[in-house]
Amino acid sequence: MTTLYLGPDELSRTIRRLGHEIVENNHGTEGLVLVGLLSRGYPLARRLGAAIREFEGVEIPVGALDIGLYRDDVTRRGAPPPVRPSDIPGSIDGKTIVLVDDVLFTGRSIRAALDALLDFGRPARVRLAVMVDRGHRELPIRPDFVGKNIPTALVQKVQVRLAEVDGEDGVYVYGEEATHA
Amino acid sequence: MLDVRTQAAPIGAPVPTEWTRKDLLDTDTLSADEIALILDTAEGMREVRSRPVAKVATLRGVTVVTLFYEQSTRTRASFEVAAKALGADVVNLTASGSSVEKGESLIDTVRTLEAIGADLLVMRHGKSGAPYLAARNTTAGVINGGDGTHAHPTQALLDLFTMRCHVGDLAGKKVVIVGDVLHSRVARSNLWSLLASGADVTLCGPATLVPRSLHGAAAEEGRCTVSTDFDAALEGADVVMALRMQKERQEKGLIPSLREYIAGYQLNARRLALARPGALVMHPGPMNEGIEISPEVAHGLTSVIEEQVANGVAVRMAILYLMATARHA
Structure with missing residues (x-):
């Protein structure tokens, strides 16, 4: 079973709303840097940057972060995660970093992202923005900005599809909900 | 600006090729996809090398032994730097000053190193084919660092x-x-x-x-x-x-x-x-x-x-990473 949770229009509306929340929380755009996790967090971060430019008229630096080398399951999982270059714009020392990812699930990717990010410097603060929070955290990590909360069963799959990567926009949930939930 | 589509496989998408070999002995049996996987991974490693702190902890707990029966500057140093940049432990052995001088056979040396806990063995030998013999006699992954006139x-x-x-x-x-x-x-x-x-x-x-x-x-x-x-x-x-x-x-x-x-x-x-x-x-x-x-x-x-020479470190990091994390076929 496949359920469409957000269509293309709702997705872009949600991105604009997240952009407003990020700027509001930061009291402006001063020192703000958006860092998207590869692969789908990065295009989301770029869209957030574009939305903020639209309503604030300010260009926010946008970076890409690869967490392949920082995962805690590198030598345990099946195939090793791919390793790609990160692209962090300038120094992050003293900046307010907003990590951007598509789906927040166990929290392990974000734990890895924090380790990866801190190898580039010492930001003043790190925030977390996600398009979907599906629950089931395994680590004490919580998001600061959430596009949509989607309660899920563990067996379900959540996918944020983005035109840049997948050729179309949309948030989908696959699989049956747990009946006893 | 990064173009996501030209990057290696996005997370969640099927990885086009997976590294499943225990050993890397020559390039003659590598497919174009396997070669591309190594080179794509090396792009990420090169970025790591360009950072102010050019080191990660990914291969913490992995032991890499370099076993050189022939002299070498760049290959041995390059492997050592690559392994350390990934957080692995490195033991360097040369034929002179080791039990090889006492007449220990190649197979015995390799088995001893495996028993000590070597996960990956980087080997250079003057005789063509020596790393193949070593690879057959150990469960450690063997990387050919140059054998005779055969392969590098x-x-x-x-x-x-x-x-x-x-x-x-x-x-x-x-x-x-x-x-x-x-x-x-x-x-x-x-x-x-x-x-x-x-x-x-x-x-x-x-x-x-x-x-x-x-x-x-x-x-x-x-x-x-x-x-x-x-x-x-x-x-x-x-x-x-x-x-x-x-x-x-x-x-x-x-x-x-x-x-x-x-x-x-x-x-x-x-x-x-x-x-x-x-x-x-x-x-x-x-x-x-x-x-x-x-x-x-x-x-x-x-x-x-x-x-x-500089790229050699990134490419060797990619090879060590893929081999240490591989799921063997």
Whole structure:
């Protein structure tokens, strides 16, 4: 079973709303840097940057972060995660970093992202923005900005599809909900 | 700006190819996809090397042993730096000063190292095929760091990576390798990985030092050519790689004299002008400047010889990472 949770229009509306929340929380755009996790967090971060430019008229630096080398399951999982270059714009020392990812699930990717990010410097603060929070955290990590909360069963799959990567926009949930939930 | 689509496989998407080999002994059996996987991974490793703190902890708890029966500067140092940059522990062994001097056999040495806890074994040996024997007798992954006149896969892969950085897709590109091809493990391993990547390869040198048997390798397409006329071979070349000329070759009577060799096969400015404008100049090192390559070309504008060495660390990091994390077939 496949359920469409957000269509293309709702997705872009949600991105604009997240952009407003990020700027509001930061009291402006001063020192703000958006860092998207590869692969789908990065295009989301770029869209957030574009939305903020639209309503604030300010260009926010946008970076890409690869967490392949920082995962805690590198030598345990099946195939090793791919390793790609990160692209962090300038120094992050003293900046307010907003990590951007598509789906927040166990929290392990974000734990890895924090380790990866801190190898580039010492930001003043790190925030977390996600398009979907599906629950089931395994680590004490919580998001600061959430596009949509989607309660899920563990067996379900959540996918944020983005035109840049997948050729179309949309948030989908696959699989049956747990009946006893 | 990064283009996500040109990156390696996005997380969640099926990885096009997975590394499943226990050992890396030569490039001859690698598929184009496996080669691409190594080079794509090396792009990420190069970014790690460019950071202020160029080190990660990914291979914490992995032990890499370098076992060198032949002398080496760059390969051994490069592997050691690569392993340490990934957080692995490194033990360096050379034949002199180890039990090898007491007559311990290769198989016993390898089994001892496995018992000590070596996960990966980087091995250089003067005898062609020695790493294959080692690989059959240990569960540790064996990486060939150069065996006799046979193979030097990590050098070939770092050469390929360097070419790809400058020339892009190698399909249809012309690479000329000049010098003592017959005794060159670098040339041989380069040939296989270049052909797999779609390049056309010309092997060039005095008739006594280029094996005719390689003429027409990748035969159906005839993408490997053997030539004794360096000037003619250079026409349309995108990359020119000069090989080290070892003095012993002259003593064995394979070349009439070094002066004669220089006259016919030195890569110099006049000859480089015969290649495609901007053609890359490469050399696996160590160089004999003034013999196989002239100093002005070795340090010229299109020379990437030092870059080869720097890229060697990134490519070896990629290989160590893939091999240490592989799920064996």
